[in-house]
Amino acid sequence: MSVRETDLPGVGKKFVVDLSGDLELVIVIHLSGKREVFLNDDPEEDNKKLFEASDEVSRKIGSILEGAYFEPVSSEETEAKLGGEVFIEWYDIEENMNVAGREISELKLREETGATIIAIQRDDMCIGSIGPDTEIRSGDILVVVGTKEAQDKFKDALN
Amino acid sequence: MALDSALLEIGLMFTALAGGGVLSRYLKKSVIPFYILLGITLGPYALGRSSFIYVGETEITSVFLEVGAELGVIFLLFFLGLEFSFEKLLSGKKTILKAGFIDLFNLVIGFAVGFLFFGGLLAAALIGGIVYISSSAIITRSLIDLEWIANDEAESILGILVFEDLFIAIYLALITAFLLEGTGNLSNVVYSIVIAVAFILFLLASVHWGSGFFERILDISSNEMLLIRATGVTILVSGLALSFGVSAAVAAFFIGMAFGDTENSNRLEEILEPIRDLFAAVFFFYIGSQTDPSLLPAVAVLISGATLATGISKLFTGYFGGKIYGLNKRRRIRVGLSLTTRGEFSLVIATIAASATGAMANSTITETIPAFTVGYVLVMSILGTLLMQYSSKIETKI
Known part of the structure; x- marks a missing residue:
């Protein structure tokens, strides 16, 4: 396009x-x-x-x-391309994932994958200021920015 | 003080202008020729010859009209500057520059027509400028009304207009230096041109290095304060320019350019648009009211000649300008048809000629040329919009 x-x-x-x-x-x-x-x-x-x-x-x-009001496509398949090879992706957090219930600082996601969580959507709220002590909970949707490679690593790190 | 009659006259003017607006919408024509015609009708030369009240009868009304018209010119040029950017001019494979240079052929044609008719270089240069510059206001309005704005030809037309805008700013600076210079002595004219160029370079330098300053002036959330600040700076600098013998309109253009680079430029445009429209209406009315209709028959031959010559020349330069943009034949014809429309900027040149005080000013410069311009703009503004409206018929015939 x-x-x-x-x-x-x-x-x-x-x-x-x-x-x-x-x-x-x-x-x-x-x-x-x-x-x-x-x-x-x-x-x-x-x-x-x-x-x-x-x-x-x-x-x-x-x-x-x-798709702000009705989104037939699951958020896992949505991706938005920024300039160059940088994408924004959305990840649904499920109960059985190993990141659920843990704080960002102990996961070291950015250090290990190169991708950064820029916001967390939790119920009706949008948490914009993500700090090291922010906890990821099951049911969250993580909004993550990074290259294709970083996003792939991030996806693996979630499970 | 004759404040009561002044208010009556000004009220009469704006009410009549509003009526002209209704008529122009009904007839689907640009409003500019209606404003001018109302100025002629309600001014000292038509209604003024009857025993009835006319607009400009009281001293303070005529002063109000004159200042209002000058503000109209300042705001028109300010807006050109606001929307102007060198990046636009220099981007896109230099197509704007090439098409713009072809367009300059109209200046040559106008110069030739003016020289044939008046025999003087200054008069010829004035006619050249008057017939060269197309009307951004009328053409842009028509592009939107005719739903051409999303088409490829709109980009070419607006591109050529951008080139004309910059050219006219430089042209006005030079021609004002000639017209306001007192002695007519060549070395003095050169001196006043040097002043004009120095003033423009100074303004350009402030545009370039003063962006932080302009950004700060406009960085205010209150719309009221934004309006007052921008108006203050623009009129003050324009007045300063004029006191140096430099065109106030040109100064306004460069101030507009400086403001156009700031983050608040779109907001400024939205707030100032009604102010510009108000004073531009006064400007068109004023220039009509200064026109003695009895002068028109004397310039009728010149008007017909110029209409024919410069109508055809704009068609051709527009056609070849469109070719540079890679448009197909039909769209090239449209570029030509659109650009035949002349309007506000021809009249700006005419007002400067009418107010000439220098030694080179004679009745040709201060009366005949302004009368010609009013007649010419009346014809070309209506003809141009007509040609655009009926373009589909013209396209199939050619």
């Missing part, structure tokens, strides 16, 4: 998202915050405007698409 970003001086920014085949989604974000979404199915033809939405509505649509 590729996303191209271009400046529209005086208007805002344009993002072109490659969908399947010749299909492209063109999103124009105005400086006012308004979004316009176009679909392009033929490069020779004009982009067809699908809809426009205010800043607020767009954010809502965005989080629905992101």
Whole structure:
């Protein structure tokens, strides 16, 4: 998947998202915050405007698409790529894992795997400031940043 | 004090402008020509010739209009600077530069037309600038209204406009030096150009090294304070520039550029947009009100000639500019059609000509050229939007 970003001086920014085949989604974000979404199915033809939405509505649509309210895919299979080869992954902690119920400092996960826990999602809470004495509990979802290799090691270290 | 009649006149002006806005929306045209026409109608040369009240009758109203119009120019150029960035100009395989250079052909055509008609170099240079610069305001609005904004041609059009913006900032600096210089002596003109260039270099240096300072000025959560601070700096520096004989508009452009590099630039744009729109409306009204319609027949030939020559030349330079961007034939035609629209910046040049005080100022510079510009912009702003609206028919014919 590729996303191209271009400046529209005086208007805002344009993002072109490659969908399947010749299909492209063109999103124009105005400086006012308004979004316009176009679909392009033929490069020779004009982009067809699908809809426009205010800043607020767009954010809502965005989080629905992101899966904030309903996520049919298990979090184990989701990964987000940052720049270069760095990924963010989500790990579900189950009761039988050896990390459950232990503190971060005794696990030495970063030293051994190279991956870093950046947040823990626990029930409705999101724990953002992870310290050495933070305890990992069963039912947590760990948000971890690291290279592919570090993520693989991290996954092994959990069990 | 005739404050009561001043308020009546200003109220009449804004109410009429609001009515013009309604009409322009109904007719799906740019609002700028309506503002200008209202200025002509309600100003001293039309309504003023009747016994009825007119806008600018009271001394304080005409001073208000003049200052308001100058603020309109300052904010228009400030916004150009805010949205301008050298990175945009120099990025993307230098396509903007190449297309921009082709676009400069219009300046040559305008210069030739002006020289043929007036026979003077300064008048020719003014006509050159007036017909060269396309209207960012009208074109950008139309791109959004016609839903072209997501298309490839929009990038090329906006790119060429960015080049024009920088060019016009330099052009205004130089032409102001000529127009405001008192003696007409060549060495004095060179001296005032040196001052203008030095002032611009000083502003550029402050943009470059003063980013921390600009960042700090704007780093405030209160919108009210942000508005007041930005307005204060912009008008103060513009006034300082003008007192040195340097174009206030150009100073505003560079201040805009400095603010554009800060983190708060988008917020600033949002807050200042209504202020710009308000004073820009006053500016268009003012320039209309300064136009004596009885001067228009005398420049009708020049207006028709310039419309024909520079309409066609913009079509061609736009077409070949679009080719540099790798657009297909249809989209190239659209670039050409869009860029034929002229507007606010042609009028900015005309106001500077009208206010010329230097030794080279004569009635050609201060009256005929501004009247020509008003007529030319009325034609080209309407023609340009029409060409864009009917582009699909034109594309299939060519």
